[in-house]
Amino acid sequence: xxxxxxxxxxxxxxxxxxxxxxxxxxxxxxxxxxxVVDFDVGLRNLDLIMGAERRVVFDLINVTQGVAKLSxxxxxxxxxxxxxLLPASQTRDKDALTEDGVxxxxxxxRTKFDWVICDSPAGIExxxxxxxxxxDEAVVVTNPEVSSVRDADRIIGMLDSKTAKAExxxxxxxxxxxxRYDAGRAAxxxxxxxxxxxxxxxxxxxxxxxxxxxxxxxxxxxCPVTLNNAASPPARAxxxxxxxxxxxxxxxxxxxxxxxxxxxxxxxxxxA
Amino acid sequence: xxxxxxxxLRRRTGSAPVAxxxxxxLLAHERGLRxxxxxxxxxxxxxxxxxxxxxxxxxxxxxVRMDRGPAVSTLEVDIEIPNGSxxxxxxxx
Numbered sequence: 001x002x003x004x005x006x007x008x009x010x011x012x013x014x015x016x017x018x019x020x021x022x023x024x025x026x027x028x029x030x031x032x033x034x035x036v037v038d039f040d041v042g043l044r045n046l047d048l049i050m051g052a053e054r055r056v057v058f059d060l061i062n063v064t065q066g067v068a069k070l071s072x073x074x075x076x077x078x079x080x081x082x083x084x085l086l087p088a089s090q091t092r093d094k095d096a097l098t099e100d101g102v103x104x105x106x107x108x109x110r111t112k113f114d115w116v117i118c119d120s121p122a123g124i125e126x127x128x129x130x131x132x133x134x135x136d137e138a139v140v141v142t143n144p145e146v147s148s149v150r151d152a153d154r155i156i157g158m159l160d161s162k163t164a165k166a167e168x169x170x171x172x173x174x175x176x177x178x179x180r181y182d183a184g185r186a187a188x189x190x191x192x193x194x195x196x197x198x199x200x201x202x203x204x205x206x207x208x209x210x211x212x213x214x215x216x217x218x219x220x221x222x223c224p225v226t227l228n229n230a231a232s233p234p235a236r237a238x239x240x241x242x243x244x245x246x247x248x249x250x251x252x253x254x255x256x257x258x259x260x261x262x263x264x265x266x267x268x269x270x271x272a
Numbered sequence: 273x274x275x276x277x278x279x280x281l282r283r284r285t286g287s288a289p290v291a292x293x294x295x296x297x298l299l300a301h302e303r304g305l306r307x308x309x310x311x312x313x314x315x316x317x318x319x320x321x322x323x324x325x326x327x328x329x330x331x332x333x334x335x336v337r338m339d340r341g342p343a344v345s346t347l348e349v350d351i352e353i354p355n356g357s358x359x360x361x362x363x364x365x
Contacts, residue, residue, distance in 0.1 A: 145291075200296060
């Protein structure tokens, strides 16, 4: 049965789009049929991160308004044939997205895919509430930083009250994905550590994605990090997270501190 | 070099514990208010409305401070009432 997953955070810039692309890529690599859906109307970027920006013809709003068929708007990934993208509109007003329109598109996507991953816009307005509205599960992305954790908490409250599942008296399944984690800084007490975040947010941990240059490299070339460099630490973290989403038990790898020699520390440099 | 040595000595006492404590206090408060109207905000509005019914208030002379703590929150409303208002109040009552 298809699962609808929303990737959300409240705060902008924490890695929702990166995580949507990476999890989508990983699930597709694991043999699942996946569509990633961009809900950020007016500020779409998932197309760019997926490397499909020059292939967008129709978008989500065109489909909800009946201007285009779903099959016309879906873009197939060039690397994996079971990975698809439904882009957001770049020109339309965000109010053009309606609740009924979204409900119908999600229902149709459920019949065609194993996973429907909705990339939420930042904020708590219409776009964000519609992205989570028909989800079965949520990935709440946060950085180890106070404003991001506060906003994640707010979003968790919305997931428990404003989704169709919550309104029907069901629980939406929630996971936290910690991104841009720097184990060294956490060990030195400069950054909230994993236990702090989990204690505060009180939802299960889906994964810890280490701060890494591989993420930027992947977005530069328009490829989910899980497909661009599958052996890199962030790709492995996302790939493990994707397996956990699928119900597998995968041991959590906490990113370890970058080893620094005593001389390196004294000189303030990383050892090679 | 001396800064780096200092950092080494301070290793376990970074700013993260402060971040954690601030978040816990803030979120305990915000979670409590999530489905309810903002009590302190409401009190502020109504107190000012009542006072301004009887006294001409200069908005610049009203100072409202809120302090949200883990167990107790305080609302401090400091209203400067111009001299002569008492006479009008007496007439009103």
